[in-house]
Each structure stands twice: as C-alpha cells, then as structure tokens.
Amino acid sequence: MSPTFAAHDETSLPLSLLDADSLSEWLESQPARVQAWVKTSGFLAGFGTSLVLPSDSGDAAGALVGLGTKAARLRTRFALASARAALPARTFHLITDLDSDALNAELLGWLLAGYQFDRYKASARELAQLICPDSTDAFRLEAIAAGETLTRDLINTPASDMGPPDLENAARALAITHGARIAVTEGDDLLKQNFPMIHAVGRAASRAPRLIDMRWGETGPKLTLVGKGVCFDTGGLNLKPGASMGLMKKDMGGAAAVLGLASMIMALGMSVQLRVLIPAVENSVSADAFRPGDILNSRKGLTVEINNTDAEGRLVLADALALADEENPDAIISMATLTGAARVAVGPDLAPYYAQSDRSARALESAAATVQDPVWRMPFWDPYEAMIEPGIADLDNAPKGGFAGSITAALFLRRFVTETPNYLHFDMYGWQPSAAPARPQGGVGQATRALLAALPDLLKS
Structure with a gap:
C-alpha cells in the first residue's frame, strides 16, 4: 500500500523541524522546564536526530527533529525521514519555516520512509503519522510516493513472481487504474511484427x-x-558467475522506473500524450539461446554482431527504441539497468544520463536539484562510435577492451533513435545497497522525480 499523509486530527502533536540556529530561537520561546529538558537530553538539532517533549503528565507533548548543518544536508538527504522510525506512533502536525521546495522534499521523504515491502512477510511496524501542511499539495506528493512505491515493489519482487507475464500484468493493472490503452506482442508474433532482437534474447x-x-x-x-x-x-x-547473478531480479529496474513515472504522470493528469514501451524478457540458457558470434537483424534494419550474450539489454531496447522513433515524438526517454561501468563511474546514488539536447539537460539538472533526486550527465562521445562498429556487421553489442562501457552502450542505443532529436537515456542502478533516509535497502526509483519536475520544460517545442 502506498504511504499517505494522516487526516486532520485535533489531537495531533506539534513536530518542530529545526536547525542549530532556529533551535536557539525556539528555546528562547519555551518555558524553563522545556529548555532544561532539551539541554539535559543533549539535543543539538543534528541531522535526523529527534527528541520527544514530555507533557506535565508524562505523556508526549510534541517532538523536535534536527535538520543539521548545511554541510550535513549536502551529504545526506531527507532529515525528517531519517527521524520517522524513532518517533512514537502518534499523529503529528509540522512546524517549520522551510521554503516550499525544501519542505516538499522533506514531506516526500517522510512518505517514502513509510515504504514497506510486505508481500512475503507481514510487517508489524507501526510508524508515526504526519498531517500535510495546508500550504502544500498533498495530492501531488502522494501521487509521487505511489509511483515510487510501484517501482520499488516491482524491483523487489523475485523473478519467480515477476517474469514477463507478471510485468505485463502490472502494466495492465496500471492501465486499468488510469484508463490507459495497452497492447502486447508476445512470442513468435514478435518476429511477425518485426521485433527480432526482443525475440532472440527472450526465446x-x-x-x-x-x-x-x-x-x-x-x-x-x-x-x-x-x-x-x-x-x-x-x-x-x-553465463554470469553466481555472485553476479544474485541481484538480477532488478534487471527490469528500467521498466519499473518508467511504470512508476507513468503512474505519477497519469495520476496528476498531466497534459501529455504518453506512450510506454517495455520489452519484457528473461535472458536464459537453453538449446534455443542466442549465441556469441551470432549476427542479429533489428527492427531498424541494422545488423548486430553478438560478442557477449550478457549485453542483452541494449538489444531489446534497440527494437523498442526503433518503434518509438517511428512516431517522432517530442521526447524519447529510455531507462535501464544497463551497465556495470556506470556504477563503477558514479556509484549507486547518482543516475547517470545522456542527453541529445543541452536545453533538456539543463532543465533536468535544475529539477533534480530542486527535488533532491540526483542525476549526472555523461557524454555521447562521438569519437567512440568506431568502438561499436565490428566490421562484420553494422554494430557490435559488446566492444572489446572494457573501456567506456556505459558510453558505448549509450552510443549503441542512439543508433536506433534517428528521427527524434530530444532523446535522453538513463543508465541507472535501481538498487539501494544499504539503508538510507527514505530509502530502505532494496529496489529504488532513480531520476523519475527529477523527470516529472522537468517534463514541462523538456517537452517545450
């Protein structure tokens, strides 16, 4: 279930969000017993720290949460979220002087900190609840949290319950919720409809x-x-070694991310003509598996030499991108857990991306900073084009040498988007390796909130 804010409650307790400077000012307005309690407790408004304030009867009368220093906030996001688990399971109303962007980020973090993946194990954890301030668009924040919840649930579900048919069912359920239309091309019909690389990878x-x-x-x-x-x-x-196969249930993280973003767009009723394309496959081993050395045809007409069957994501994306490009939309955005090279380059927190349009890149990075959803631009570096040209075919799916793996993958995909100038590609990780504020260990959305905020500018003609 997607996290939501609490309904208005006259018995709610005040929750003051303070940094070191505002703590001093707040203390001056409090009675001596409260000042003594805060000082004795050693509360200094450090990032994510909390303190429950007692009433005369010993019950909770409110709480304080620390924002920390500016330097601390540059290193860690979502102070309010980091304190949620430590607060008593009561309903609070927020007192803060944060500006609207910072407040929205903290409120969204609070919602995301309420995420629990309980499909296989019921959770008994009861959390503090928060009433959204009247000045804030609670519906928008809840819609974003719902989209992120969908993304996380899809990634966290093991492949036994999240194969291609299950991913299709998730898309169909989302379509029903928002009145979208959906069509699916399956099995050998992929060959008949000219999606040969999706078929080859998944057959x-x-x-x-x-x-x-x-x-x-x-x-x-x-x-x-x-x-x-x-x-x-x-x-x-x-075949991957066992240690490299352990997280491969998350290799549909790009599909989970675009479904989460689509959920946000549709729930908010944005004025766009939205299309979502997901090539859903398993890359398995059998007598019918495609082989190293094979040359595949693509929907675009380009031939691809297979030098590594573990570089399959770009193959299925290529056919889907070619289809997307045939309509020449105002923007095409691809999202994929595509290369380990991207993770080596920027780690798990940043979502590296490639953009054909400098204007789109500027819009995205401005939005990402505002909503605290970090991204990092990578180059479509034209001099590396020769690395993806094997000679025996038009393209090579896995250039030898190991250099610039994320860039060469992005250049490969760009070959299939020739009619749409506004193309962005995200080489995301989709996984939180250790718990952080608002992000428990497990599947996570990346760049979707930044994209949602940037779409009005991204789609300007």
Whole structure:
C-alpha cells in the first residue's frame, strides 16, 4: 500500500523541524522546564536526530527533529525521514519555516520512509503519522510516493513472481487504474511484427518474451518512455558467475522506473500524450539461446554482431527504441539497468544520463536539484562510435577492451533513435545497497522525480 499523509486530527502533536540556529530561537520561546529538558537530553538539532517533549503528565507533548548543518544536508538527504522510525506512533502536525521546495522534499521523504515491502512477510511496524501542511499539495506528493512505491515493489519482487507475464500484468493493472490503452506482442508474433532482437534474447526462456505498449492521453506533447524489462539475467550462454547473478531480479529496474513515472504522470493528469514501451524478457540458457558470434537483424534494419550474450539489454531496447522513433515524438526517454561501468563511474546514488539536447539537460539538472533526486550527465562521445562498429556487421553489442562501457552502450542505443532529436537515456542502478533516509535497502526509483519536475520544460517545442 502506498504511504499517505494522516487526516486532520485535533489531537495531533506539534513536530518542530529545526536547525542549530532556529533551535536557539525556539528555546528562547519555551518555558524553563522545556529548555532544561532539551539541554539535559543533549539535543543539538543534528541531522535526523529527534527528541520527544514530555507533557506535565508524562505523556508526549510534541517532538523536535534536527535538520543539521548545511554541510550535513549536502551529504545526506531527507532529515525528517531519517527521524520517522524513532518517533512514537502518534499523529503529528509540522512546524517549520522551510521554503516550499525544501519542505516538499522533506514531506516526500517522510512518505517514502513509510515504504514497506510486505508481500512475503507481514510487517508489524507501526510508524508515526504526519498531517500535510495546508500550504502544500498533498495530492501531488502522494501521487509521487505511489509511483515510487510501484517501482520499488516491482524491483523487489523475485523473478519467480515477476517474469514477463507478471510485468505485463502490472502494466495492465496500471492501465486499468488510469484508463490507459495497452497492447502486447508476445512470442513468435514478435518476429511477425518485426521485433527480432526482443525475440532472440527472450526465446530461450520458459516464459515467452513480449513487447508491452501502453498509451494514455489525447492532448499535449508526445512523450515516449522505454524501459528495459529483463526480468532475470543469467547472462545467457556467457553465463554470469553466481555472485553476479544474485541481484538480477532488478534487471527490469528500467521498466519499473518508467511504470512508476507513468503512474505519477497519469495520476496528476498531466497534459501529455504518453506512450510506454517495455520489452519484457528473461535472458536464459537453453538449446534455443542466442549465441556469441551470432549476427542479429533489428527492427531498424541494422545488423548486430553478438560478442557477449550478457549485453542483452541494449538489444531489446534497440527494437523498442526503433518503434518509438517511428512516431517522432517530442521526447524519447529510455531507462535501464544497463551497465556495470556506470556504477563503477558514479556509484549507486547518482543516475547517470545522456542527453541529445543541452536545453533538456539543463532543465533536468535544475529539477533534480530542486527535488533532491540526483542525476549526472555523461557524454555521447562521438569519437567512440568506431568502438561499436565490428566490421562484420553494422554494430557490435559488446566492444572489446572494457573501456567506456556505459558510453558505448549509450552510443549503441542512439543508433536506433534517428528521427527524434530530444532523446535522453538513463543508465541507472535501481538498487539501494544499504539503508538510507527514505530509502530502505532494496529496489529504488532513480531520476523519475527529477523527470516529472522537468517534463514541462523538456517537452517545450
């Protein structure tokens, strides 16, 4: 269930959000017993610290949460979220002088800190609740939290329950909720409809590959989201070692992210003509698996030499991107857990991205800073184009040498988007390796909140 704010409650307790400077000012307005309690407790408004204030009867009368220093806030996001688990399971109303952007970020963090993945194990954890301030758009924040919850749930679900048919069912459920239209091309029909690389990657699995195509909205600019839906990646015949296979349920993180973003867009009723394309496959091993050395045809007409079957994500995305490009929408955005090279370069927190348009990049980075959803621009570096040209075919899916792996993957994808100048590609991680404020260990959305905030500028003609 998606986290929500509490309903208005006359018995709610005050929760004051303070930094070191505002703490001193707040203390001066308090009675001597409160000042003594705060000082004796050693509360200094450090980042994410909390203190419950007692009433005369010994019950909770309110609480304080620390914002910490400016330097601390540069290193860690979501102070209010980090304190939520330590607060008593009561309903609070917020007292703060934060500006609207900072307040929205803290309130969203509070909601996201309420996320619990309880499909397989019921959680008995009861958390503090918060009434959203009247000055804030609670509906928007809850819609964003719902989209992020969807993304996290899809990634966290193991492949036994999140194969291509299950990913299709999740998309269908979302379509029903928001009145979207959906069509699915499955199995050998992929060959008949000219999606040969999606078919080649997924044909070895017991659950048939498919292309999910969802549309919503009749007016506004055209936006197409393409998400990598590799529901499990063994590496194919270039089989991954066991240690590298452990997190491969998250290899559909790009699909989860675009569905989460689509959920936000539709719930908020944005004026866009939205299309979501998800090639959903498993990269498995069987007698029918595609092989190193094979040359595949693509929807675009380009041939691809397979030098590593573990570089399969770019293959399924390529056919979907070619389809997206045929409509020449105002923007195409692809999201994928595509390369380990991206993680080596920027770590798990940042979402590296590639943008054809400098204007779109500026809009995205401004929005990302505002909503505390960090991204980092990477280059479409043209001199590396030769690295993805093997000679025997038009393209190489896994250039030798190991250099610039994320860039060469992005350049590969760009070859399939030739009619749409406004193309952005995200090489995301989709996983929180250790718990952080508002982000428990496990699946996580990246760049979706930044994209949502940036869309009005991204889609300007």
